[in-house]
Amino acid sequence: MTTARRGHPVPLALAGPAGLLLIVEALPRLGLVDARYLPPASRIATALAAEAATPAFWQAVADTLYAWATGLLIAVVAGVLAGLVIGSAPVLRALTASTVEFLRPIPSVALIPVAVLLYGTELGSTLLLVCYAAFWQVLVQVLYGVADVDPVAEETARSFRFSAWGRVRHVLWPTALPYVFTGIRLAASVALVLAVTAELVIGAPGLGREIATAQNSDAVPTMYALIVVTGALGVVINLLTRTGERRLLAWHQSVRGEVAV
Amino acid sequence: MRRRSLAGLTLALVAGTVGACSSDEDSGSSGGSSDGVDNVTVGVIPIVDVAPIYLGQAKGFFTARNIAVTMEAGQGGAAIVPGVVSNQFQFGFSNLTSLMIAQTKNVPVKAVAAGVASTGVRGRDFGALVVRADSPIRTAKDLAGKKISVNTLKNIGDTVTRESVRRAGGDPSRIEFVEMPFPAMPAALAGGQVDAAWAVEPQLTTIKAAGGREVASTFVDAAPNLTIAAYFTSQKLLADKPGLVKRFTEAIDESLAYADAHPDEVRQILTSYTKIDDGLRAKLVLPKWPTQINRASVQKIAELGTTDGIFTTAPDLDKLLP
Numbered sequence: 001m002t003t004a005r006r007g008h009p010v011p012l013a014l015a016g017p018a019g020l021l022l023i024v025e026a027l028p029r030l031g032l033v034d035a036r037y038l039p040p041a042s043r044i045a046t047a048l049a050a051e052a053a054t055p056a057f058w059q060a061v062a063d064t065l066y067a068w069a070t071g072l073l074i075a076v077v078a079g080v081l082a083g084l085v086i087g088s089a090p091v092l093r094a095l096t097a098s099t100v101e102f103l104r105p106i107p108s109v110a111l112i113p114v115a116v117l118l119y120g121t122e123l124g125s126t127l128l129l130v131c132y133a134a135f136w137q138v139l140v141q142v143l144y145g146v147a148d149v150d151p152v153a154e155e156t157a158r159s160f161r162f163s164a165w166g167r168v169r170h171v172l173w174p175t176a177l178p179y180v181f182t183g184i185r186l187a188a189s190v191a192l193v194l195a196v197t198a199e200l201v202i203g204a205p206g207l208g209r210e211i212a213t214a215q216n217s218d219a220v221p222t223m224y225a226l227i228v229v230t231g232a233l234g235v236v237i238n239l240l241t242r243t244g245e246r247r248l249l250a251w252h253q254s255v256r257g258e259v260a261v
Numbered sequence: 262m263r264r265r266s267l268a269g270l271t272l273a274l275v276a277g278t279v280g281a282c283s284s285d286e287d288s289g290s291s292g293g294s295s296d297g298v299d300n301v302t303v304g305v306i307p308i309v310d311v312a313p314i315y316l317g318q319a320k321g322f323f324t325a326r327n328i329a330v331t332m333e334a335g336q337g338g339a340a341i342v343p344g345v346v347s348n349q350f351q352f353g354f355s356n357l358t359s360l361m362i363a364q365t366k367n368v369p370v371k372a373v374a375a376g377v378a379s380t381g382v383r384g385r386d387f388g389a390l391v392v393r394a395d396s397p398i399r400t401a402k403d404l405a406g407k408k409i410s411v412n413t414l415k416n417i418g419d420t421v422t423r424e425s426v427r428r429a430g431g432d433p434s435r436i437e438f439v440e441m442p443f444p445a446m447p448a449a450l451a452g453g454q455v456d457a458a459w460a461v462e463p464q465l466t467t468i469k470a471a472g473g474r475e476v477a478s479t480f481v482d483a484a485p486n487l488t489i490a491a492y493f494t495s496q497k498l499l500a501d502k503p504g505l506v507k508r509f510t511e512a513i514d515e516s517l518a519y520a521d522a523h524p525d526e527v528r529q530i531l532t533s534y535t536k537i538d539d540g541l542r543a544k545l546v547l548p549k550w551p552t553q554i555n556r557a558s559v560q561k562i563a564e565l566g567t568t569d570g571i572f573t574t575a576p577d578l579d580k581l582l583p
Binding site: 034036037113116117119120121122203209210212213214215216217218219222 | 304306307308333334343344347349350442443444447448451463464467471534535536537538541
């Protein structure tokens with residue numbers, strides 16, 4: 001199922017980035033793009049090394065990861081709780097459906113003025129944007145998950161007089177869990193994007209602010225170096241959530257890859 | 262002049278209302294007066310213009326006056342006016358056009374010290390209109406009907422650009438302004454997306470180093486020794502803590518005077534809050550940092566901006582300036 005088990009995984013996984021590096025190195029060197037605006041990969045790497053030697057850089061990485069993790073945690077807890085409650089009560093579901101559909105597509109960045117007003121350029125601004133964007137990802141997935149409960153299983157649990165908590169624990173939760181993980185995975189990426197965006201636009205501490213400062217300073221290779229770092233963080237976060245998902249859902253058919261009879 | 266958007270100002274209005282509603286809530290972060298030291302946060306933009314405050318901090322001009330100053334530097338100049346009005350920042354740095362827009366909308370702000378000024382030297386200022394080396398544009402007159410990038414529409418960039426074109430005998434009403442962040446301008450100019458760029462340092466030096474030609478020193482054209490930006494605070498802080506504001510103004514004045522007299526130290530302090538590389542840092546044109554706001558020059562910008570429709574009503578400088 002995953003390439004990791006099919007053999008030759010590492011060379012293939014590295015071929016993509018290596019190809020990209022070659023292209024970025026070649027384009028400016030061949031004069032196809034202006035090296036002042038897109039420096040060759042080697043110069044970006046040099047700038048990255050210089051940045052990595054400064055404590056400010058690691059502080060920025062830590063700030064971004066902290067904002068990301070905190071925002072994601074809040075969004076996941078809130079999204080799962082709200083999803084379970086709304087999803088298991090048809091009345092609530094009907095009541096909130098249009099509201100959710102109305103609020104969900106509002107871009108988080110549109111809330112920047114509100115965030116600034118409430119929290120200035122501090123962590124709170126970033127958290128507001130991150131939570132808003134990530135919450136919907138989780139909520140909607142949990143709602144799907146709850147809706148996916150097998151009516152027969154639900155009826156069976158009822159006839160066995162499972163308590164409300166028992167039905168959540170033994171019927172609802174196992175069905176919804178894979179959806180929850182999908183929600184978390186989607187939310188994790190979105191949260192990173194929004195964390196960096198908030199820092200970039202508002203000036204909250206973190207990698208985004210460092211990128212903005214590099215832009216303002218005309219430090220083009222440094223700017224790309226920092227962008228590469230955010231990309232790399234995205235890859236790491238995605239790998240971690242996927243691994244976590246596989247481990248924790250090892251029992252589930254979507255991961256076992258077997259068709260239940 | 263930087264990154265101030267209309268949205269930011271609208272927000273400032275809202276902030277003003279909110280601030281008025283919650284006036285019983287005491288100023289949170291400026292309250293820390295234990296052992297007589299006031300903690301003060303200043304909203305700035307990480308550019309050359311604010312070097313004096315960093316230098317003043319390093320030199321102890323603020324601590325000598327019992328002020329512990331922290332700079333909040335972000336891309337978003339848009340955060341500064343609302344930040345000051347809502348007391349997230351006790352002071353802020355903003356260009357005077359933005360402050361005048363705020364004033365005409367009754368946002369309760371007050372300038373307390375000069376910020377940055379034009380060098381007043383044609384061809385040797387920290388902001389200018391530039392074109393590509395091979396551009397047919399020779400003087401500001403040729404700019405009529407052309408596409409010019411400014412960092413913010415309806416702000417000081419278009420006011421001074423129009424004035425340069427007008428003075429050169431061109432028709433300023435035919436300019437097509439394009440809004441674009443300063444860092445994007447060198448590439449846009451080289452790529453031909455715009456015919457001219459209204460750039461400031463360090464992008465100005467970058468563009469010139471790539472062969473760009475200056476066609477107008479816009480700040481010099483607009484008014485002699487133009488004051489471009491100022492440090493400001495909220496009317497509320499001014500009323501609640503006049504002593505703190507006075508000490509802050511003194512510290513800023515000392516910082517400005519020191520920066521103006523020590524350009525080498527200014528270039529050095531840039532390494533602490535920007536990422537401008539050494540080559541560029543040595544070359545860029547530093548602005549002037551007089552301690553007085555040149556009122557006549559601000560008046561001129563107010564008049565030009567009123568003519569061009571940037572201000573809905575004429576700004577009241579008595580209310581805004583110290």
